[in-house]
Amino acid sequence: MRKLAAVxxxxxxxxxxxxxxNERSIHAIAFDASFWNHSWMDVGxxxxxxxxxxxxxxTDLAYHHLKVRENRFSSFTDVEIGYSxxxxxxxxxxxxxxxxxxxxxLDSRIDINDLNxxxxxxxxxxxxxxxxxDLLTLAVHGTxxxxxxxxxxxxxxxxxxxxxxxxxxxxxxxxxxxxxxxKFTGNFGVFAGINIYTNLIGFxxxxxxxxxxxxxxxxxxxxxxRRFNLVSPGSFNIDLRxxxxxxx
Numbered sequence: 001m002r003k004l005a006a007v008x009x010x011x012x013x014x015x016x017x018x019x020x021x022n023e024r025s026i027h028a029i030a031f032d033a034s035f036w037n038h039s040w041m042d043v044g045x046x047x048x049x050x051x052x053x054x055x056x057x058x059t060d061l062a063y064h065h066l067k068v069r070e071n072r073f074s075s076f077t078d079v080e081i082g083y084s085x086x087x088x089x090x091x092x093x094x095x096x097x098x099x100x101x102x103x104x105x106l107d108s109r110i111d112i113n114d115l116n117x118x119x120x121x122x123x124x125x126x127x128x129x130x131x132x133x134d135l136l137t138l139a140v141h142g143t144x145x146x147x148x149x150x151x152x153x154x155x156x157x158x159x160x161x162x163x164x165x166x167x168x169x170x171x172x173x174x175x176x177x178x179x180x181x182x183k184f185t186g187n188f189g190v191f192a193g194i195n196i197y198t199n200l201i202g203f204x205x206x207x208x209x210x211x212x213x214x215x216x217x218x219x220x221x222x223x224x225x226r227r228f229n230l231v232s233p234g235s236f237n238i239d240l241r242x243x244x245x246x247x248x
Contacts, residue, residue: 024137026066026181028191030243032080034058037236038171040204040229051092051229052206056149058084058119062241064191066139066179074129074139076179077122084119086151086167088206104225106163106210115167117151123195125177137181137247143197145173161220164209171202171231181245191245196238202231 038054060082068074090097100106100113125141132138148170155163175197183189206227211220 023070024068024132025248026137026245028064028243028245030062030064030191030241032060032062032239032241034239035237038199039232039235041232043228043230053089054086055089056084056086058082060121066181068129068132068137068139072129072132074141075126076141077124080121082119084117084149084151086115087113104208104210115151115153115165117149119147119149121145121147135183139179141177143175143177143195147171147173161211166207169202169204169231172200173197173237174200181247183247187246187248189245189247191243193241194239198237199231199235200233204229204231
């Protein structure tokens with residue numbers, strides 16, 4: 001019985017070793033360019049509008065780990081951090097779209113739409129690698145991601161008057177991904193990828209501070225508008241990724 005147990009253990013260890021040798025692990029450092037679209041629904045009362053539409057561009061530094069097993073089952077994890085720029089395209093009110101200047105009575109010549117800041121992202125995926133050769137690994141996955149962003153902007157109006165904006169958001173995404181790693185020499189090569197995905201749900205906060213003149217008191221005061229939002233499901237987003245890869 002002991003001999004049989006020893007033989008079984010040896011077989012298990014041997015199969016594990018062979019499987020580990022046939023697994024492919026690819027570590028990539030890449031730059032990611034992302035193009036996002038968001039529709040936000042207002043939460044709460046008294047703001048007189050139903051939501052707002054955002055577009056954004058982000059460029060991140062990413063660490064991407066792709067793993068392909070002997071049976072071609074593949075998975076990846078991806079962690080990113082970088083710069084993002086948000087633009088408020090329109091505010092929805094009573095079924096109509098308006099600019100932020102129209103909604104809050106600001107001078108139309110004031111360009112306050114771009115908010116600059118940082119974002120961080122985590123994504124993972126499960127799928128299949130149809131191509132696994134000495135030089136090329138190609139894998140397709142279904143993906144799920146978590147995203148967070150913070151951005152702001154201050155527009156100087158002259159003198160002591162300013163317009164301040166602040167945005168914060170946290171949202172989830174789901175979609176598809178294609179990863180490709182080309183090995184040039186030894187373990188070194190290049191990595192490329194594309195993500196196409198949609199928003200699931202999330203939370204957003206937008207704050208606007210601007211000066212307003214009270215005719216009855218003949219004084220300027222600071223007005224603050226706050227919007228608490230839900231990120232609506234849907235909208236099309238895409239990432240383009242390129243970097244270096246180390247294949248083992």
